[in-house]
Amino acid sequence: MLCCTKKxxxxxxxxxxxGLWLCASSVCAEGIFISKAEARLTDEGYQLSAVYxxxxxxxxxxxxxxxxxxxxxxxxxxxRSRWYWFDTDVVxxxxxxxxxxxxxxxxxxxxxxxxxxxxxxxxxxxxVLGHQTAPPVPLSMLDRQGGGFFTRLMKxxxxxxxxxxQMRLDVTQLPKPLQVNALTNEDWNLESKPYRWEVLPPSxxxxx
Numbered sequence: 001m002l003c004c005t006k007k008x009x010x011x012x013x014x015x016x017x018x019g020l021w022l023c024a025s026s027v028c029a030e031g032i033f034i035s036k037a038e039a040r041l042t043d044e045g046y047q048l049s050a051v052y053x054x055x056x057x058x059x060x061x062x063x064x065x066x067x068x069x070x071x072x073x074x075x076x077x078x079x080r081s082r083w084y085w086f087d088t089d090v091v092x093x094x095x096x097x098x099x100x101x102x103x104x105x106x107x108x109x110x111x112x113x114x115x116x117x118x119x120x121x122x123x124x125x126x127x128v129l130g131h132q133t134a135p136p137v138p139l140s141m142l143d144r145q146g147g148g149f150f151t152r153l154m155k156x157x158x159x160x161x162x163x164x165x166q167m168r169l170d171v172t173q174l175p176k177p178l179q180v181n182a183l184t185n186e187d188w189n190l191e192s193k194p195y196r197w198e199v200l201p202p203s204x205x206x207x208x
Contacts, residue, residue: 030057032192037165039078039199044136046199048076048093050165052130052192059187060169061122063178064108070099071173074132077164078199090161093134096170099125132167166194 036051052074056064064070077092098111107118108125119125168191171182182188 030055030187030190032167032169032190034165034167034192034195037163037195037197039163039197042136045139046078046137047133048078048091048137048163048165049131049133050074050076050167050195052132052167054126054130054167054190056122056126056190057187059185060190064099064101064122065103067101067103068175068178071170072097072099072129072167073170074167075165076132076134078137079162079164091134091137095132095134097129099129130167132165161199162196163199164194164196165192167192 032055033053034050035053038049040047040049054072060070073094073096075092075094078090079092095112098109100109100111101107102109105118107120108122110117110119110125110129117125117128119128169188171179171188174182
């Protein structure tokens with residue numbers, strides 16, 4: 001009976017350790033994963049935004065700390081699916097952010113155009129990098145009564161279209177010697193799956 005009890009305790013401890021290992025593996029998974037996306041109705045129009053969880057592979061992080069600048073491209077779009085042809089983009093916003101590391105100051109930097117932010121920790125830089133927002137879409141572009149895109153592009157009888165969010169590491173902007181290796185190495189394949197959700201026209205009075 002004592003032997004059975006010991007075996008049961010050992011089994012429970014083993015299952016607990018396996019569970020902890022699986023949790024740790026999911027948290028440390030490499031890649032780009034979307035955790036939130038919305039099309040929020042504001043006074044200026046529809047505000048598309050997305051939040052990504054970015055986990056660099058060891059290969060990519062090593063290249064970053066050795067001076068390689070990483071280019072991340074985020075895309076936020078409103079589009080309409082058509083059964084007879086390709087999807088139609090109503091509004092499309094694409095932004096490129098640069099992530100770099102300065103060995104002298106030991107700081108990470110995110111650059112958007114002429115604007116930049118510096119961070120002492122990589123996790124803090126990735127957290128800020130993961131928050132992407134597109135410029136507001138004026139209501140006049142989407143209002144059905146105003147003759148906007150909802151009027152001209154939506155299917156007859158349909159009240160909504162869809163939005164899409166996606167982010168990727170653009171390996172084509174890496175230094176030439178790295179590009180060939182990056183295109184064939186899975187460690188460099190950092191790209192989120194396209195995330196789509198439904199968007200109602202402003203005249204419907206709905207916030208996504």
